[in-house]
Amino acid sequence: MATIVDITEEKALEVKDFQFTYASADAPSIKTLNMPIAKNNITALIGPSGCGKTTLLRSFNRIHDLYPGNKYDGEIIFKDRNILTSKEDLISLRIQIGMIFQKPTAFPMSIFDNVAYGMRLQGIKNKTELQDRVEKALKDAAVWKETKDRLKHDANGLSGGQQQRLCIARAVAVEPEVLLFDEPTSALDPISTAGIEELIVELKDRVSIIIVTHNMQQAARVSDYTGFMYLGELIELGRTEELFVTPKEKLTEEYITGKFG
Numbered sequence: 001m002a003t004i005v006d007i008t009e010e011k012a013l014e015v016k017d018f019q020f021t022y023a024s025a026d027a028p029s030i031k032t033l034n035m036p037i038a039k040n041n042i043t044a045l046i047g048p049s050g051c052g053k054t055t056l057l058r059s060f061n062r063i064h065d066l067y068p069g070n071k072y073d074g075e076i077i078f079k080d081r082n083i084l085t086s087k088e089d090l091i092s093l094r095i096q097i098g099m100i101f102q103k104p105t106a107f108p109m110s111i112f113d114n115v116a117y118g119m120r121l122q123g124i125k126n127k128t129e130l131q132d133r134v135e136k137a138l139k140d141a142a143v144w145k146e147t148k149d150r151l152k153h154d155a156n157g158l159s160g161g162q163q164q165r166l167c168i169a170r171a172v173a174v175e176p177e178v179l180l181f182d183e184p185t186s187a188l189d190p191i192s193t194a195g196i197e198e199l200i201v202e203l204k205d206r207v208s209i210i211i212v213t214h215n216m217q218q219a220a221r222v223s224d225y226t227g228f229m230y231l232g233e234l235i236e237l238g239r240t241e242e243l244f245v246t247p248k249e250k251l252t253e254e255y256i257t258g259k260f261g
């Protein structure tokens with residue numbers, strides 16, 4: 001049984017008896033995991049390679065459904081429904097629970113069209129509304145200054161750090177409830193990394209954030225809660241400063257003090 005701190009805030013998501021098995025695997029990669037995710041907070045997922053961080057993160061917006069045969073069991077509750085069994089449109093779910101990947105994934109189109117992409121999927125056609133919301137999203141993602149004079153240019157002409165901000169602008173433009181970050185700075189230099197970390201912290205007033213990171217310093221810098229995973233299980237979920245200073249579980253302590261990893 002995992003050690004899970006009492007979460008006093010409202011919950012953005014609640015994972016209940018969740019299991020996940022890849023189509024090609026004999027055994028589940030996530031084994032009966034329970035975990036609350038606090039609303040308007042940042043939750044970091046840490047743990048050694050292969051412990052299931054990315055698998056869990058990708059379950060929150062059902063990215064695994066893109067590949068046939070993957071199997072979910074249990075529940076992930078989001079806004080009073082189990083997203084694993086509800087019959088809703090997955091595009092709409094992924095707008096409400098957006099994802100930022102490790103490698104910046106600018107689409108092969110203009111900067112403007114990248115940010116407008118999700119809004120157009122939502123059916124917004126009004127030009128002025130699109131322009132206003134693209135500008136706001138680029139400002140929110142702190143990349144307006146570098147892009148305002150080249151909105152019609154190909155997004156692939158931006159630097160890696162700028163492209164990652166563009167991806168964040170694209171995700172926030174549709175006003176999601178949750179954002180999932182999968183090692184969002186591992187392909188970036190230290191200055192871009194610091195900028196993205198600052199941005200993630202600013203965003204939590206509006207969205208609930210889950211971030212997978214290999215970098216324990218990053219988890220300690222940005223997150224409010226940290227979940228330590230090991231071999232497909234959650235071992236401990238705690239307030240970040242407590243988990244790093246006074247972990248309750250021996251395995252957590254061994255991991256954060258570098259005894260394995």
Ligand SMILES: Nc1ncnc2c1ncn2[C@@H]1O[C@H](COP(=O)(O)OP(=O)(O)OP(=O)(O)O)[C@@H](O)[C@H]1O
Pocket residue numbers: 022023024025029047048049050051052053054055056214
């Ligand atoms: N597409 C797949 N098919 C089968 N097994 C997979 C697949 N992707 C991941 N796995 C397995 O699921 C387990 C969890 O992998 P996952 O990538 O979620 O771990 P992780 O903690 O994110 O690792 P890392 O820190 O190295 O990214 C591992 O045993 C991995 O080998």
